[in-house]
Amino acid sequence: MRKVFFFALLPLTIFAAEKDELFKKGYEVYKRSCSACHVEYMSPQEIRKIRMTVMRGGKPPISAPPMNEVSARVKHFYPNELEFVEFVKDYITNPSREKGVCMPMAFKLFGVMPPIGKTLTEEEKEAVAYWLYHRYKETWRGMKREMMGDMKGKMMGR
Known part of the structure; x- marks a missing residue:
């Protein structure tokens, strides 16, 4: 019985190890490229501060949106992992x-x-598309809600 159970779990273990390697490789690609x-x-509070700076006519201190915001925004339009990965692969190429x-x-x-x-x-x-999909758990609506909640609190003097 134990042998059957072990062999039944072996493909899941191999699959998990492959996904872990893909995630690590994706992070390396992110760091390099x-x-x-x-x-x-x-x-969201840091992003909101940057937006406020820009709204006042200042320049953003970053040269592109942060990856957690990118991930949340793309997931808003492509919530399915396969569609997300295909979109990212295509978009970063063209x-x-x-x-x-x-x-x-x-x-x-x-x-x-x-x-x-x-x-x-x-x-x-x-790999980088897989990493981008799995690295971040924020949703676009959740990020917007946090930014707006923080902004409402500041406007009301909290």
């Missing part, structure tokens, strides 16, 4: 304003990203 422009994480899902202000501030996917292998694109 994406981190020059995209910071890995910013809290980015355009027409196919982008960024807020209009993001395009105004940062423009369209360069086609960094053209310098990556298919495996690297797959």
